[in-house]
Amino acid sequence: MSSKERPGEDSLIARFFAPIAGEGALGLKDDAARLSPTPGHDLVLTVDALVERVHFLPEDSPGSIARKALGVNVSDLAAKGAEPAGFLLSLALPEDWTENWLAEFASGLGEAARDFSCPLLGGDTVKTKGPLTLSVTAVGEVPTGRMVLRTTSRIGDIVCVTGTIGDAALGLKLRSAPAWSESLSSAEKAHLADRYLHPRPRHRLAAALRDHASAAMDVSDGLAGDLAKMMRASGVSALIEAGQVPLSAAAAKAAQASPDLLDLALTGGDDYEILCIVPEKNLDSFRKEADKVGITLSVIGRVVSGHDLPVFRMNGLERRYDVGSYQHF
Amino acid sequence: MSSKERPGEDSLIARFFAPIAGEGALGLKDDAARLSPTPGHDLVLTVDALVERVHFLPEDSPGSIARKALGVNVSDLAAKGAEPAGFLLSLALPEDWTENWLAEFASGLGEAARDFSCPLLGGDTVKTKGPLTLSVTAVGEVPTGRMVLRTTSRIGDIVCVTGTIGDAALGLKLRSAPAWSESLSSAEKAHLADRYLHPRPRHRLAAALRDHASAAMDVSDGLAGDLAKMMRASGVSALIEAGQVPLSAAAAKAAQASPDLLDLALTGGDDYEILCIVPEKNLDSFRKEADKVGITLSVIGRVVSGHDLPVFRMNGLERRYDVGSYQHF
Numbered sequence: 001m002s003s004k005e006r007p008g009e010d011s012l013i014a015r016f017f018a019p020i021a022g023e024g025a026l027g028l029k030d031d032a033a034r035l036s037p038t039p040g041h042d043l044v045l046t047v048d049a050l051v052e053r054v055h056f057l058p059e060d061s062p063g064s065i066a067r068k069a070l071g072v073n074v075s076d077l078a079a080k081g082a083e084p085a086g087f088l089l090s091l092a093l094p095e096d097w098t099e100n101w102l103a104e105f106a107s108g109l110g111e112a113a114r115d116f117s118c119p120l121l122g123g124d125t126v127k128t129k130g131p132l133t134l135s136v137t138a139v140g141e142v143p144t145g146r147m148v149l150r151t152t153s154r155i156g157d158i159v160c161v162t163g164t165i166g167d168a169a170l171g172l173k174l175r176s177a178p179a180w181s182e183s184l185s186s187a188e189k190a191h192l193a194d195r196y197l198h199p200r201p202r203h204r205l206a207a208a209l210r211d212h213a214s215a216a217m218d219v220s221d222g223l224a225g226d227l228a229k230m231m232r233a234s235g236v237s238a239l240i241e242a243g244q245v246p247l248s249a250a251a252a253k254a255a256q257a258s259p260d261l262l263d264l265a266l267t268g269g270d271d272y273e274i275l276c277i278v279p280e281k282n283l284d285s286f287r288k289e290a291d292k293v294g295i296t297l298s299v300i301g302r303v304v305s306g307h308d309l310p311v312f313r314m315n316g317l318e319r320r321y322d323v324g325s326y327q328h329f
Numbered sequence: 330m331s332s333k334e335r336p337g338e339d340s341l342i343a344r345f346f347a348p349i350a351g352e353g354a355l356g357l358k359d360d361a362a363r364l365s366p367t368p369g370h371d372l373v374l375t376v377d378a379l380v381e382r383v384h385f386l387p388e389d390s391p392g393s394i395a396r397k398a399l400g401v402n403v404s405d406l407a408a409k410g411a412e413p414a415g416f417l418l419s420l421a422l423p424e425d426w427t428e429n430w431l432a433e434f435a436s437g438l439g440e441a442a443r444d445f446s447c448p449l450l451g452g453d454t455v456k457t458k459g460p461l462t463l464s465v466t467a468v469g470e471v472p473t474g475r476m477v478l479r480t481t482s483r484i485g486d487i488v489c490v491t492g493t494i495g496d497a498a499l500g501l502k503l504r505s506a507p508a509w510s511e512s513l514s515s516a517e518k519a520h521l522a523d524r525y526l527h528p529r530p531r532h533r534l535a536a537a538l539r540d541h542a543s544a545a546m547d548v549s550d551g552l553a554g555d556l557a558k559m560m561r562a563s564g565v566s567a568l569i570e571a572g573q574v575p576l577s578a579a580a581a582k583a584a585q586a587s588p589d590l591l592d593l594a595l596t597g598g599d600d601y602e603i604l605c606i607v608p609e610k611n612l613d614s615f616r617k618e619a620d621k622v623g624i625t626l627s628v629i630g631r632v633v634s635g636h637d638l639p640v641f642r643m644n645g646l647e648r649r650y651d652v653g654s655y656q657h658f
Contacts, residue, residue, distance in 0.1 A: 010558075029562050030479045031405040031546050032375035032469075037366040046361035047466060049419040049455045076360040090378040090419065090464035126378045130459010135419035137376060137466035140361075150359045217360050229339075233358050 009125050016102050020110030022086055022119025033121035035086060037141065044082035044140040044147055048072050052131035057175075062101050063108025064197045065134070070109060071199035072220060073138035074116045075272040078203040079218035081148040081210035082140030084118035090135040092128040116203055146210045153215040153234035153277040159301040160283075162202050162273045162290070164248040165223050169268020170261065171196030183257040188250035195248075199272035208289035209276060216276035222267040224321035226275055227310050231303070234277075238310035240301035242266065242319070266312065267321055277303055338454050345431050349439030351415055351448025362450035364415060366470065373411035373469040373476055377401050381460035386504075391430050392437025393526045394463070399438060400528035401549060402467035403445045404601040407532040408547035410477040410539035411469030413447035419464040421457040445532055475539045482544040482563035482606040488630040489612075491531050491602045491619070493577040494552050498597020499590065500525030512586040517579035524577075528601035537618035538605060545605035551596040553650035555604055556639050560632070563606075569630035571595065571643035595641065596650055606632055 018028045024035045037043060050069050052058055060068075074084050089109070093102075113119055118138060142148075171192035174181050181189060202218075209216055215234060219226050223245065231237050247255065247265060255262045278286050283299070290297045301310075309320040347357045353364045366372060379398050381387055389397075403413050418438070422431075442448055447467060471477075500521035503510050510518060531547075538545055544563060548555050552574065560566050576584065576594060584591045607615055612628070619626045630639075638649040 026478070026480075030409070032373045032409050032411070032476075034476050035372040035374060036473065037370075037372060039368065041366075043364040043366055043372070043468075044361045045364060045415075045417055045450055045466075045468070047417040047419050047451060047453050047464075049421055049453045049464070051421055051455050051457045051459075053458070054455060080359070080361050082361070086374075088374055088376040088466055090376050090466075092378055092380055092462050121374055122376060124376050124378045124464070126380050126383060128380045128459055128462060129382070130380075130457055130462065133421050133457060133459065133462050135376075135378070135453070135464040137374075137417055137419075139372075139374070144365065147361075147363050149355070151355075 012102065012125060016106040017120065017123060020106055020113060020120055022121055024086060025121050028122065033088065035121065035139065040144055041141040042144050042147055044077055044080045044142055045137065046073055046076040047135060047137040048076070049133065049135040051133050060197060062105035066105045066109035067112040067198055069134045069136045070112045070116060070118065071201050072272060073136045074118055074203050075199060075201035075218040075220070077138055077140035078201050078206050079148065079216045079274050080140065080142065081146060081206050082142045083206050084116055084203055085139045085141050086119045086121040087136050087138040088121055089123035091123065091125045092133040093125065094128055094130065094132055116201060142210060148209050148213055148216045150215055150217050150230045150233045153230060153236050153303050154279070155236055155303050155305050157214055157277045157279050157303045158283055158299055159238055159240065159303060160276050160278050160297050160299055161219065161223065161246065162205065162295050162297060164246045164251060165219070165271055165273060166251045166265020166268055167192050167195035167248050168270035169264050170251055170254055173264065180254055180258040180261065184250060184253055188253060191248060191250045196270055199270065201272055202274045202295055204293035205274060205290060205295050208286055209274065212282040212286035212289065213276040213278050216274055219271040219273045219275050221269050223271065223275065224267045224312065230275065231310055237304050237306040237308050238301050239304050240310055240312045242312040242314040244298060244300045246298040341431065341454060345435040346449065346452060349435055349442060349449055351450055353415060354450050357451065362417065364450065364468065369473055370470040371473050371476055373406055373409045373471055374466065375402055375405040376464060376466040377405070378462065378464040380462050389526060391434035395434045395438035396441040396527055398463045398465045399441045399445060399447065400530050401601060402465045403447055403532050404528060404530035404547040404549070406467055406469035407530050407535050408477065408545045408603050409469065409471065410475060410535050411471045412535055413445055413532055414468045414470050415448045415450040416465050416467040417450055418452035420452065420454045421462040422454065423457055423459065423461055445530060471539060477538050477542055477545045479544055479546045479559045479562045482559060482565055482632050484565055484632050484634050486543055486606045486608050486632045487612055487628055488567055488569065488632060489605050489607050489626050489628055490548065490552065490575065491534065491624050491626060493575045493580060494548070494600055494602060495580045495594020495597055496521050496524035496577050497599035498593050499580055499583055502593065509583055509587040509590065513579060513582055517582060520577060520579045525599055528599065530601060531603045531624055533622035534603060534619060534624050537615055538603065541611040541615035541618065542605040542607050545603055548600040548602045548604050550598045552600065552604065553596045553641065559604065560639055565632050566635040566637050567630050567639040568633050569639055569641045571641040573627060573629045575627040
C-alpha cells in the first residue's frame with residue numbers, strides 16, 4: 001500500500017487507539033488528556049523508551065512489543081509503591097508500517113492496559129526513517145509522602161526479590177540456539193522465551209511495598225547491577241547469598257547444563273521483578289501480603305555498611321560484579 | 330571519541346541532566362519522579378515526539394531543538410488553560426552524538442524549562458541507529474473541572490488568535506532562499522527564521538483562557554486545518570475574515586511580494602499560537618487580561634452553525650481549505 005493510501009494521523013488514532021483509550025483521554029480528540037488525582041495522593045511519573053533491535057527484536061509480535069513497552073513502565077511504578085493511573089504513548093513508526101501491524105499493536109496495548117489497570121490517556125504518532133521507537137510515560141499514585149525510594153535502604157535490613165531472576169536474559173540468549181538449550185524441554189524453552197517477551201510487572205505488590213519496604217527498585221538492567229545502584233544511592237552495601245537468588249526450574253536446569261549461565265542470570269536484564277529492602281520485623285507480614293496477591297518473595301541477603309560493590313557469596317567464594325549492569329546505551 | 334570512551338547512561342544523566350532537574354526529579358536517581366498535585370486541581374497531560382528531518386533539521390542548534398521539544402508541549406498545556414508543572418524527556422540518541430552536543434542540548438533545555446516554568450522531572454536516554462528522536466511528556470494543572478476543551482465552541486462566539494500567524498512556515502521556507510526572500514530585510518528574515526526555530530508557548534495566557542474562552546487549541550498544524558479540526562470536534566463551523574488574520578510585518582511583506590504566501594501562512598504549521606473561541610461578552614475583559622501578560626489577541630471571525638469546513642473570506646471570495654492541515658505523518 002502506498003503511503004498516500006494510508007490513513008492520516010487523525011484517522012489512525014480514531015481507528016486504532018481511541019477504542020482502547022481510557023476516560024481521561026477525551027476520545028484522543030483534544031490537545032491533552034485530563035486526570036483527576038485522588039485527593040491525598042502524590043503522583044509518580046516514569047518514562048521508558050524502546051528502540052527496535054535495542055530493546056526488542058523485529059521478529060517480536062506487535063502485541064508483545066506493546067505489552068513490553070507498557071509493562072516496563074508499570075514495573076517502575078510498582079517498585080515505587082504506586083498504583084497505575086494511566087499512560088501516554090509516543091510512537092515513531094518506520095515507513096513500512098502496515099495497518100495489520102498497527103491493529104495488532106493496538107490490540108496488544110489495550111489488553112496490557114486492562115491487565116495492568118493502566119488506561120491509555122494520550123499519545124503522539126509520528127513517522128521516522130529510523131527503527132520503530134516507542135516511548136511510554138506512565139503515571140501512578142501513592143498516598144502523599146509514601147513513595148518507596150531507592151535511597152532509603154538501611155543497614156541490617158533484608159534484601160528480597162520477587163519471582164525468579166534471569167529468565168528473560170536466558171530467553172533472549174535462547175534465540176541463538178546455544179548448546180545448553182538442548183538440555184531444556186520445549187515447555188522450559190517457552191517459559192524463558194516468554195519471560196523475555198512479556199514482562200510481568202508486579203503492580204499488585206504496590207500496597208504491600210508501601211507498608212513494608214524501606215527501599216525498592218525494579219530489576220531491569222540485571223540484579224547485580226541494579227542492586228549495586230540501589231546500595232550506592234543509599235550509601236550502603238549488601239551481602240548476597242547467590243544460592244538464594246530464586247531461579248525458575250528452566251533457569252536452574254540451564255545453569256546446571258552450563259554453569260556460567262548463573263552469571264548471566266545475575267547480571268542479565270529484563271527481569272522486571274522487584275528488588276526490595278525490608279526491615280526484618282516486617283518480613284513475615286510482607287510475605288503474607290505478597291502471598292495474598294500471588295507473588296513469591298525470596299530473601300537473598302542483607303544490607304551491610306560500606307561503599308563497596310555488593311558481595312555475592314557462591315560455593316564458598318565471594319564475588320563482586322563490577323560491570324554487572326547491562327545498560328541499554 | 331569511540332563509544333567505549335563515552336560515559337554510560339547514568340553518568341550522562343548525572344553530568345548533563347541532573348543539574349537542570351527540578352525538585353520532584355529526586356536527582357534523576359530513582360526509577361520515577363514525584364509530583365505533589367495542588368489540591369483542588371486536575372492534571373493535564375500531553376506528549377509530543379520530534380524526529381530529525383521531520384520536525385527539526387540537522388543543522389538546527391542543540392539548544393533550539395531542546396527549546397522546541399519542550400515549547401510545543403507547553404503550548405498544548407497553555408491552550409488547555411493549564412499551568413505547567415513539569416516534564417519528562419525521552420531521548421533516542423544516534424551513535425554519532427558528542428558530549429558537546431549533549432551539553433548544549435541540556436543547557437538549552439534548562440533555559441527553556443526556566444522560561445516556561447516547567448521543570449524537568451525525569452527521563453530516559455537510549456541509543457538508536459536512526460535519526461535523533463525526542464519525546465516530551467508535559468504535565469500541567471488546572472483548577473478542577475476548568476480544563477479548556479476543543480469540543481465546546483458555541484455558535485455565535487468569536488474566533489480569536491494570539492500573536493501572528495504564518496511566520497514559522499515562512500521561516501522554514503526561507504531556508505531554500507526563495508525569490509521572495511530578496512524583498513525582506515535581514516531583520517525580517519531573522520524574525521521569520523526564529524519563529525520556526527523557537528516556539529513561544531503562550532503559557533502566560535492560561536489563566537485568562539480558563540476565565541474567558543469557551544474552547545481553545547494550539548495552532549501547530551496550520552491555522553486553517555486546526556480551526557477545521559476544532560470546529561468539527563465542536564459540531565459547528567466558522568466564518569473567518571482572512572484579512573483579519575494577524576501577520577507580522579515580515580510575513581505581510583512576504584505575502585505582498587508573493588501573494589500565494591498568504592495561503593502558506595494560513596495553512597503552514599509550527600505557529601504555536603492559541604486559537605480560542607470567546608463569547609462576545611467576555612471579549613473586552615479577555616483582551617485586558619491578555620494585554621497584562623503582553624500577548625496580542627486578534628479577532629478573526631465567528632463560530633457559525635453547520636458541518637462544512639470553515640470559510641475564509643478574502644477579497645470578496647470565499648475559500649475553504651480542505652487539505653489545510655499539515656500533518657507530520
